[in-house]
Amino acid sequence: MLQNLATSLITKLAVSNHLDGDDVRAIQALQVRQRNLGPRETIVADGERPDACCLLAEGFAFRSKTTANGERQVLSVHIPGEIPDLQSLHLKIMDHDLATVTPCVLGFIDHEQLKKLNRERPNVAAAFWRETLIDSSIFREWIVNVARRPAVPRMAHLLAEMHTRLRAIGLTRDGQFGLPLTQSDFGDCLGLSTVHVNRVLQHLRSEELITVKRSEFHILDVRRLKELAEFDATYLHLDPDI
Amino acid sequence: MLQNLATSLITKLAVSNHLDGDDVRAIQALQVRQRNLGPRETIVADGERPDACCLLAEGFAFRSKTTANGERQVLSVHIPGEIPDLQSLHLKIMDHDLATVTPCVLGFIDHEQLKKLNRERPNVAAAFWRETLIDSSIFREWIVNVARRPAVPRMAHLLAEMHTRLRAIGLTRDGQFGLPLTQSDFGDCLGLSTVHVNRVLQHLRSEELITVKRSEFHILDVRRLKELAEFDATYLHLDPDI
């Protein structure tokens, strides 16, 4: 099972990075402590000083901040193979929460070990750095999304992004994918009220752009959805040469 | 003058990182090509593949994206000592624009040279990585700001952030600092119309929180402004131990 955990990481890294055989072996040699969490559990909380990073092997996770009046703003949605708190390697205090959305299989890797790997394999270090930079790029697009796009294209953009990212790791079948978020979760992602999320989803359905059945999304017309969202996948840097 | 350019970088890096004498010497030995730009000039454009990074030695710069309908969303405001396009070291295609706001003194450093420095001085590499992670953290807070805070606290938060960051590099005198943005620029930062920015600034003045005189901001009551903005500087990671 330990091998499986590292495997999801390798799959994800290989999407955006050139890894050679030695890199892969070095990653597979990592000591990964498996931990299974239920839905809606905190992995690391704002203000903590973790000494390990968390590899998300299965399930979905959120990074989020909570404002003084109790509103939650989701900052990013994480999918299998990602290390959502990789930044903790160099930023000692967590400035946000990391929590599961669905039941998750997690793998914890000590900072010490990751630092050693980075020293010994500069190519892997570069790949990790690049992953954090892609993260950053996704945040930038997220800013544009919440600051500028009206509710309908805003939601369309999120769906287009999740579809593209899930497809890169093989978690879609022809426009369909599971995205087990409640409408309230979508609201927290997009800065919209639950009521409005509901109306926006109805609109997307009435336009025959998507269907949703119990967290199973089906994008009926990828091109039109992307057009509506003005979605351009460049910012995801899915190709190592981009 | 070349020395001066690297010096601004060292000053800035030293705020958030532990650098030893050899690190400093190595950075000072970098070949930096100076270039002076006027206000509102593009440094690197969306879609380009730069082969150098740009050190901002003097002046203010914006990173921004432009939406299909021509609206500009500013993603970050950059101040002297920063390398706003450091991510281009690992993300080959620019996914946004980088442009001057005021006249700027820039120093260009070839990617090749930075990569060599990173290989030879892992501690400097870690500092650069950390700088990009702080960037990321600032984006996260920016998301919360534009997605959740009403216009007045939103503006207050931006002012509190700029005050804190400028203070760290010695560019404030007791609550006062130059921030040469037009109200239209503020609108592009905050996702607000120019008209509303104007009204928000009036409100902050009427509350005796700030005064503004020709781009010279004076924060009259730092505590109250931060309270209003629910500003907590942790996310800036200004201390190397945070």
Add this chain to the structure above:
DNA sequence: CGGACTGTTGATTCGAATCAAAACCGGTGG
């Protein structure tokens, strides 16, 4: 002096929040 930004003001519109209440599950236990 004139022109072009930049800042200011007022009137109106509009998108999304809020409030309130139903309807719709999926699971639990009697």
Add this chain to the structure above:
DNA sequence: CCACCGGTTTTGATTCGAATCAACAGTCCG
């Protein structure tokens, strides 16, 4: 197997913050 419960989803009515539209005043600069 059905009644019930909590969490979701849906619907409708109303309010509110910020955009938009339209002028107008300042200020800088050639």
